[in-house]
Amino acid sequence: MSGPPLATLVDAFASSPSPMVITDARAPDNPIAWANVAFLNATGYAADEIVGRNCRMLQGPGTDRSTVQRIRAAVEAAEPISVELLNYRKDGTAFWNAMTITPVRDAEGLAYFYAAQADMTHVHQMEVSMRGTNDELERLVQARTHDLTTALEQKTALLHEVDHRVKNNLQVISSLMLLKARRTPEGEARDALQSMAERIGALSTAHRMLYSEGDCTHFNLGDFADEFLADMNAGLDPERRRVEADVEPIALTAAMAAPLALLIHELTANALRHAFPGEREGRVSITARRTDAGMRMTIRDDGVGVAAASPNPAGFGRNLVEMVVRQMRGTIAWTDASPGTTVEIQIPIRQPA
Amino acid sequence: MGTGNADADAVLRILVVEDEALIALELECLLDDLGHVTVGVAGNATEAIAMGRSTAPDVALVDIHLVDGPTGIEVARALSADRRTTVVFMTANAKRIPADFAGAIGVIAKPYSERVVASTLDYVADRRAGRDGPACPDGFWPAPV
Known part of the structure; x- marks a missing residue:
């Protein structure tokens, strides 16, 4: 085999910046036979302090025993191995030594082991500091998560508290009105107080629907209509008068709850009050359907009709309805359906996000 | 109100456990209109339990939040221990x-309407009189069986 002259090779090894060592596989306990200058510099030993001794002299208290075991097994089997091992210099300081140990054979078999090494301490230091940084980040994330969880719990508690107070206050307002109504002689003033209490009742129903589910920004119009009707029908003689609803489960923003509650209450109560004079039997129906632009709500009764109904001097109910429809940017149309009256309302809805 | 029953066995002796004076007063007037008898009004747990013992009411209408905190729960537990008393949360x-x-036996959610109070009390009276399967009124949420 041709190649560079042997002397050149020895020279190159001797002056290489990589620490190198050769051990004598045939001598007892595999002692170091030769080491280059880089190796002596890396370990702090002089040549005569290490030649003739086994490499284990570089091991110390922090050296991993299982890695040492792997090296020993490879050496016994005369197989090459690459490992990283914590070694110690002459002055006792530790360094991470990455080494490749290769068996060298001559005509008579295994003769030497050649080990090329590299100081990996800086890599290990970086790993350690990275681990420290990761631990610190982990700790920060945990602390932040804990803070956020606490803040959320506080927010939820506050929401419940405010919700409870609003409901309680609505109850107080309603009780106040009814108390005053009781002490007011029968007539217009008493009727006014009672209808105000009923309007507050409608707002209360709307409020009961909000926050009852997880989502406090939207409510379901179908559920609202059911709840509203339950309350309305509780006061009616089912044989004679009935309010029915056929309302699609439309998701609406919470801001629409109060105006819609007032609207439905006003139109329904109005129909019940004026469409069925005396003992006339009747039925009020509420339907709501989604349309491309929003929704169409129809409130229909089979009573005496707009023309025949006794005119309401104050017209407050109708005024209120028109105001609320305008607030929701909708349109309203009253038609005499003979029998009864049909009120059709179109309300634009922005798609819930 | 209209749904108030005049039958003798439908007249209920009722304890009102409510810390909000206005609500309690109005409720009392309503019960009176409906032909029932209010045997007492209590605003805190101790008072409520003592009144329950001394009057053994047919029905107790119990708010959860009282002067001394959310003690309506323990009031309900104490009052319902007496088999003669039917407890309804409000x-x-x-x-x-x-x-x-x-x-x-259930809950009337506040803010309530007078209609729901009236129909719930009719339902309670029917139940206490052992009349067959009275329909649970709208607006009243029964306890799970």
Whole structure:
């Protein structure tokens, strides 16, 4: 085999910046036979302090025993191995030594082991500091998560508290009105107080629907209509008068709850009050359907009709309805359906996000 | 109100456990209109339990949040221990009711309407008189069986 002259090779090894060592596989306990200058510099030993001794002299208290075991097994089997091992210099300081140990054979078999090494301490230091940084980040994330969880719990508690107070206050307002109504002689003033209490009742129903589910920004119009009707029908003689609803489960923003509650209450109560004079039997129906632009709500009764109904001097109910429809940017149309009256309302809805 | 029943066995002796004076007063007037008798009004747990013992009411209408905190639950538990008393919660705080309803038969959610109070009391009277399967009124949420 041709190649560079042997002397050149020895020279190159001797002056290489990589620490190198050769051990004598045939001598007892595999002692170091030769080491280059880089190796002596890396370990702090002089040549005569290490030649003739086994490499284990570089091991110390922090050296991993299982890695040492792997090296020993490879050496016994005369197989090459690459490992990283914590070694110690002459002055006792530790360094991470990455080494490749290769068996060298001559005509008579295994003769030497050649080990090329590299100081990996800086890599290990970086790993350690990275681990420290990761631990610190982990700790920060945990602390932040804990803070956020606490803040959320506080927010939820506050929401419940405010919700409870609003409901309680609505109850107080309603009780106040009814108390005053009781002490007011029968007539217009008493009727006014009672209808105000009923309007507050409608707002209360709307409020009961909000926050009852997880989502406090939207409510379901179908559920609202059911709840509203339950309350309305509780006061009616089912044989004679009935309010029915056929309302699609439309998701609406919470801001629409109060105006819609007032609207439905006003139109329904109005129909019940004026469409069925005396003992006339009747039925009020509420339907709501989604349309491309929003929704169409129809409130229909089979009573005496707009023309025949006794005119309401104050017209407050109708005024209120028109105001609320305008607030929701909708349109309203009253038609005499003979029998009864049909009120059709179109309300634009922005798609819930 | 219209749904108030005049039958003798439908007249209920009722204890009102409510810390909000206006609500309690109005409720008392309503019960009177409906032909029932209010045997007492209590604003805190100790008072409520003592009144329950001394009057043994047919029905107790119990708010959860009282002067001394959310003590309506323990009031319900104490009052319903007496078999003669039927407990109904009336609260804006229905989320606080425990799974077993603390012995109450159901809840009227605040803000309530007078109609729901009236029909619930008719229902309670029917139930107490052992009349067959009275329909549960709208607006009243029964405790899980």
